[in-house]
Amino acid sequence: MHIPDGFLDGKTAGTTAVLSVAGVALALRRVRLDLPPRKIPLLGLAAAFLFAAQMVNFPVAGGTSGHLVGGVLVAALLGPSAAVVVVTAVLTVQCFLFADGGVLALGANLFNMAILNSFGGYAVFRLVARCLPGERGRLTAMAFAGWCAAVLAAIACAGELAWAGTVAWAVGFPAMATVHMLIGIGEGIISALVLLAVSRTRPDLLAENSPATPPPRAGEWLGYGLLVVLGIAIFIAPFACPWPDGLEAVAARLGFEHHAAPVLSAAPVAGYRLPGIHWAVGATALAGAIGTLTAFALALLLGRLLARKPSPDA
Amino acid sequence: MNLQFHQLPAGHASSVIHRLPAGVKLGATLGLVGGTVLMPLADQWWFAGTAALLLIIAGLSRISPGFLLTRILALSPLVLGVALVNACQATGRSHWLGVAERSLLCLLTVTLAANTTPFSGILRVLQKVRVPGLLITTIALMHRYLFVLADEAGRMRRARASRTFTRTRRFQWQTLSSVVGQLFIRASERAERVYEAMCARGWQ
Numbered sequence: 001m002h003i004p005d006g007f008l009d010g011k012t013a014g015t016t017a018v019l020s021v022a023g024v025a026l027a028l029r030r031v032r033l034d035l036p037p038r039k040i041p042l043l044g045l046a047a048a049f050l051f052a053a054q055m056v057n058f059p060v061a062g063g064t065s066g067h068l069v070g071g072v073l074v075a076a077l078l079g080p081s082a083a084v085v086v087v088t089a090v091l092t093v094q095c096f097l098f099a100d101g102g103v104l105a106l107g108a109n110l111f112n113m114a115i116l117n118s119f120g121g122y123a124v125f126r127l128v129a130r131c132l133p134g135e136r137g138r139l140t141a142m143a144f145a146g147w148c149a150a151v152l153a154a155i156a157c158a159g160e161l162a163w164a165g166t167v168a169w170a171v172g173f174p175a176m177a178t179v180h181m182l183i184g185i186g187e188g189i190i191s192a193l194v195l196l197a198v199s200r201t202r203p204d205l206l207a208e209n210s211p212a213t214p215p216p217r218a219g220e221w222l223g224y225g226l227l228v229v230l231g232i233a234i235f236i237a238p239f240a241c242p243w244p245d246g247l248e249a250v251a252a253r254l255g256f257e258h259h260a261a262p263v264l265s266a267a268p269v270a271g272y273r274l275p276g277i278h279w280a281v282g283a284t285a286l287a288g289a290i291g292t293l294t295a296f297a298l299a300l301l302l303g304r305l306l307a308r309k310p311s312p313d314a
Numbered sequence: 315m316n317l318q319f320h321q322l323p324a325g326h327a328s329s330v331i332h333r334l335p336a337g338v339k340l341g342a343t344l345g346l347v348g349g350t351v352l353m354p355l356a357d358q359w360w361f362a363g364t365a366a367l368l369l370i371i372a373g374l375s376r377i378s379p380g381f382l383l384t385r386i387l388a389l390s391p392l393v394l395g396v397a398l399v400n401a402c403q404a405t406g407r408s409h410w411l412g413v414a415e416r417s418l419l420c421l422l423t424v425t426l427a428a429n430t431t432p433f434s435g436i437l438r439v440l441q442k443v444r445v446p447g448l449l450i451t452t453i454a455l456m457h458r459y460l461f462v463l464a465d466e467a468g469r470m471r472r473a474r475a476s477r478t479f480t481r482t483r484r485f486q487w488q489t490l491s492s493v494v495g496q497l498f499i500r501a502s503e504r505a506e507r508v509y510e511a512m513c514a515r516g517w518q
Contacts, residue, residue: 004389004390004393004417004420004421005350005351005416005417006350006351006417006418006419007413007417008351009351024449025446028446032448038506039505040451040509041455041505041509041512042501042505043448043451044451044452044453044454044456044458044459044508045455045456045459045501045502045505045508046498047452047453048455048459048460048462048463048501049497049498049501051456052460052463052466053497055464055467056471056490056493056494058487058490059486068494077498085448085452086452088449089453089456090456092453093457095424096424096427096428096436097428097436098428099421099425099428100389102347102351102417102420103347103420104347190487190490190491190494193487193491193492193495194492194495195495196491197492197494197495197496198495201495201496202499205498205502
């Protein structure tokens, strides 16, 4: 999902860069205040771990294989702010050392994978883990959060590409969402299995059990939540929403809409409104809801299966 | 991606390009990438000029063309994928050509810069432009232990493979996950030792 250079224009790259600088600054500040100096090398080692873990290939049907992305897993293991710093380090090194992901697109990649993926996934993880107590609940939460984070980051990526005018929303969104709904299943299963392995071997290392990493504070939730909402409002909402956007509404009210009419009618799809768009939006929403419910049911099943079984490497 | 792919080319570390200060190279990289992304496609002279400049730099740096070619091909599946999607649409073809042109030029720029600049040089430049110290420490430690942990993961996987029969896919997933979990545990134990070593050498 690394966006290369050349896929984003100036405005998209700039906006995402501002959002991710704010997010990373917030994460660094929280980590500096909350993390004891003892734990600082752990951030670097966790980043190296994430890099090495991404090289372990899991066999999927038909000779293909997939690998862990791991932002949400690190968030569950170390807490959200530490995860944002760790994933930022990984993405920066991938960008500058291995040319994986663009330099000017680094802002967008950071926003999708460090902030949306890690924090968005962590929020889902906490929410589900609070509703379902015990080990079973925690594994279910991990699997579901891994799936949600993969899909959320993919949709944001499609929105950014559409805003930059590289890949049309009508093409990019279904492709990215479908592929990552499948990839997300693998991500969720691997995350839950790894969390299980860690919690069976060294339960003291988990963020919620160790006194060294306090639970996120209100300011942290508020800051990241604001960034996530801003990102969704800028990159996803204008494309996904069937209502006319603010500018169109103002234009209609002030009555200068007809001035723009020649341009609009010359465009292949006037005003983005395909015939039958209301039905299409409803169908997309329905498909999304069914997909999410299925993923949650699968996560519940996985949590039940894993929590009952003895440790895989006992 | 496998580890061989991540290893940097050995030898030829003494060309004119290698000896340039890291700040100059990073600045030039940013300038070239920024220009390539932001210039309108009508200005073909910019793209031709950048391509010519990059070819000259590649020649001067004495990195083998085969290495550069495989590196760029390995990194462009997304570019090629979007090419296929856009090639199916009648209208977007010229637009897509522009996107591909930009991506390939930027990819070549960053690959050249990364393979002629030592990582410590990049870190020093980051320090100079006031990137927060915590992030730089994290990146430096990550780079130091990346290859160590990747090797460790490889050894653990080999040890697993030589001791267990891979019966079913589900069993494989469980063993691979416990390898990853174990890797995290070893990484955090190593982090504690690293912290003590850092303190012993007068860190902070």
